[in-house]
Amino acid sequence: MTPTEIAAHIDHTMLKPDMTYDDVKRLTKEAKEHSFAAVCVPPFFAQEAVQQLADTTVQVATVVGFPLGYSPTSAKVEEVKNCIDKEVDEIDAVVNIAAIKNKKWSFVTNDIQSITTAAHLQGKVVKIIIETGLLTKAEMERVCEICTKAEVDYVKTSTGFNGQGATLEVVKLLRDLLPESIKIKASGGIRSKETALQMLEAGADRIGTSSGVALVEE
Numbered sequence: 001m002t003p004t005e006i007a008a009h010i011d012h013t014m015l016k017p018d019m020t021y022d023d024v025k026r027l028t029k030e031a032k033e034h035s036f037a038a039v040c041v042p043p044f045f046a047q048e049a050v051q052q053l054a055d056t057t058v059q060v061a062t063v064v065g066f067p068l069g070y071s072p073t074s075a076k077v078e079e080v081k082n083c084i085d086k087e088v089d090e091i092d093a094v095v096n097i098a099a100i101k102n103k104k105w106s107f108v109t110n111d112i113q114s115i116t117t118a119a120h121l122q123g124k125v126v127k128i129i130i131e132t133g134l135l136t137k138a139e140m141e142r143v144c145e146i147c148t149k150a151e152v153d154y155v156k157t158s159t160g161f162n163g164q165g166a167t168l169e170v171v172k173l174l175r176d177l178l179p180e181s182i183k184i185k186a187s188g189g190i191r192s193k194e195t196a197l198q199m200l201e202a203g204a205d206r207i208g209t210s211s212g213v214a215l216v217e218e
Helices: 003-007 021-034 043-052 073-085 097-101 105-120 137-150 168-177 193-202 212-217
Strands: 010-013 038-041 059-064 090-094 125-129 154-156 183-187 206-209
Touching: 003 193, 003 212, 010 021, 010 183, 010 212, 021 038, 021 043, 021 212, 038 043, 038 090, 043 059, 043 073, 059 073, 059 125, 073 090, 073 105, 090 105, 097 105, 097 137, 105 125, 105 137, 137 154, 137 168, 154 206, 168 183, 168 193, 193 206, 193 212, 206 212
Parallel strands: 010 038, 010 206, 038 059, 059 090, 090 125, 125 154, 154 183, 183 206
Antiparallel strands: none
């Protein structure tokens, strides 16, 4: 796979709490230069990223319920609406891990469905972050069933902030559990071209990384 082909799968990401507008300008400039699939920034910077990338094919993604996922569903829906107002293309939303761990499956279903419906009504792409490093195989299976019924666009492995990031085993498992209509975003700890290629070969469609430039220039 050529660097250009790899770049087309990368969500060029910066979500650190102390980032600045200069960071956003650098991130969007790099995304344009390398034709990354998307940039992913905090909601506070989403509108700036949209403006910087207005005349390009690079998508703008931002996060909801990030990074812990346990904010109320109603708050997440309001966050989605805020993201839509900022004209982002894609929304990466964290599922409620505490609800999963306590087997509150109706709550988890409502959480995922509410986020997805709010985004899809405005034609936005939804990536549900399930934080695989904190889940058992049985929990992943159940969450994937819920995501399938909700018709999410992507299941994303990790925030990169909690527990283990993406692994080949998890990406392969998710690919087995999900229909082809639902894509996989591998995220968390992907810093080399070799790892990115392995993730793509295992079934990932997107790679979330803060090392996008280094990765394609390797």
